[in-house]
Amino acid sequence: MSNSVDSIKNIINGFSVRRDVPLYELTSFRIGGPASYVWEVSDPDSLCKLTDLARLHKIPFVLLGRGTNVLADDKGYSGLLIRFDRPLHPPVFSGETVRACAGTSLTQLARETVENGLMGMECLCGIPGSVGGACAMNAGAYGAEIAQILKRVRVYENGTDRWMNVEAGMLGYRRSIFSFPDRIVLEAEFVLQQDDGFAKERMLDCLRRRKEKQPLEFPSAGSVFKRPEGHFAGALIEQCGLKGMRIGGAAVSEKHAGFIVNLGGATERDVTELIRTIQETVCREKHVQLECEIKRLEELQCTF
Ligand SMILES: Cc1cc2nc3c(=O)[nH]c(=O)nc-3n(C[C@H](O)[C@H](O)[C@H](O)COP(=O)(O)OP(=O)(O)OC[C@H]3O[C@@H](n4cnc5c(N)ncnc54)[C@H](O)[C@@H]3O)c2cc1C
Structure with missing residues (x-):
């Protein structure tokens, strides 16, 4: 090194x-x-x-x-x-289209789309990531996801800076081809619709539901596991009696068992051990293999 x-x-x-x-x-x-x-x-x-x-x-x-x-x-x-x-510059609105820099806050962008009389992004308000991270992860919530509204992505790949039109299969559940290290998202263009008059209400309702159901008072990385086919990870973890389980400073949230929270001084080792215990218990008792949604930083590293 x-x-x-x-x-x-x-x-x-x-x-x-x-x-x-x-x-x-x-x-x-x-x-x-x-x-x-x-x-x-x-x-x-x-x-x-x-x-x-x-x-x-x-x-x-x-x-x-x-x-x-x-x-x-x-x-x-x-x-x-x-x-x-x-972001290098604020979002650019044109009719029902909005173009945003990858570094834009997704929550801020969602708010602005509603303020601009558009709907389609309001349920993504409250997801704390960037537009680039949201495209990479195909972020979604309350029945909405990036894939439904993403039209074009400006990517940097193999020395080339170009716009790619979004086609079927490019994004799936919490995955997309617009993800580092394969590609770097520089900007994204979304196509929305004219507000039906209830977009703000839906946005506020989603934010209220997040506050009610998610442990936003503690540091976390959101849902730790992907939703397994036919189940909800949080419900399986709760049914196994793991809600509140603590290792070091990391604990399965009392509010939402799909979240691991940092109660103070949690280490990566604490979280890793807790994840392993959850996966083993759910597999043994429910015969479901939970797959991590969160990413380990060192695994993201660009290889040559
Ligand atoms: C309290 C809380 C609630 C959450 N709720 C939700 C939710 O409801 N739905 C949901 O889907 N997620 C949720 N998340 C998870 C997270 O916010 C999303 O996955 C978000 O899209 C990640 O964005 P980010 O900018 O933080 O990405 P990062 O965490 O920084 O990176 C995630 C991945 O994206 C890649 N990436 C980041 N930027 C780019 C780029 N410009 N180009 C290419 N690749 C890039 C990274 O390399 C990495 O692989 C939640 C997290 C928290 C803490």
């Missing part, structure tokens, strides 16, 4: 990179040791330039949006972490 570190020092010249930033400050779980090099970016052109340089010099790097779906290692991350979590 020392060669990589020297190379990082060379390539980051001219980019305002921060050193040794605790990952607990950069992730919604509030877990993780220091990231050696962190670069927070809004400008797609600089982002493309830096990732080209990183690839050229074979520097390990990861890309995050707002870090609301990741679990970071207690030891930290010794490569370059790029956080693409701020």
Whole structure:
């Protein structure tokens, strides 16, 4: 790694990179040791330039949006972490279409679409990620998901910056082809509809339901597991008597058993152990294999 570190020092010249930033400050779980090099970016052109340089010099790097779906290692991350979590410019509205930078807050965008007399995104309000992260994960809630409204995506891939039209099969349940390290989402264009007069009401109702059902008072990364076919992960975990189970600072939420919350000082080891216990118990008692929705930061790393 020392060669990589020297190379990082060379390539980051001219980019305002921060050193040794605790990952607990950069992730919604509030877990993780220091990231050696962190670069927070809004400008797609600089982002493309830096990732080209990183690839050229074979520097390990990861890309995050707002870090609301990741679990970071207690030891930290010794490569370059790029956080693409701020927009270069506000969303651009044109009729029923809206184009937004990948770094835009999804919640903020959803609010603005409603303010602009549109519907289709209101139920995504409250998801704490970025537009780029939401496209990568095909984020969804209350019957709505990104795939239903995504029209085109501006991606950076193999040195090429281009718009891709969305076609059938490109996005599925909590997955999409618009995901790092294969592709970097730079911008996204959504097609919505004229408000039927109830979009704001639906948005407020979704926000109220989130507050009621989700443990928003504690740090977390949202639902830990994907929804297994024909079941709800939270219900299975609750039926196995695991609600409230605690390992170190991590616990299965009392409010929503699909969430693991950081009660204070939780480590990646605590969360990993809890996940393993949940998976084993649910498999043994319910014969259902729970698959993680949250991603481990080190597994995202770009390989060469
Ligand atoms: C309290 C809470 C509630 C939540 N509720 C929901 C919910 O209702 N529905 C839901 O679907 N999710 C939910 N989530 C999870 C999370 O907010 C979403 O998955 C969100 O879309 C992740 O966005 P992000 O910017 O935080 O991505 P990150 O967590 O930073 O990254 C997630 C993945 O996306 C990739 N990625 C990020 N940006 C880009 C980009 N520009 N280009 C390519 N790949 C990129 C990363 O490499 C990583 O693989 C919740 C999380 C929390 C903490």
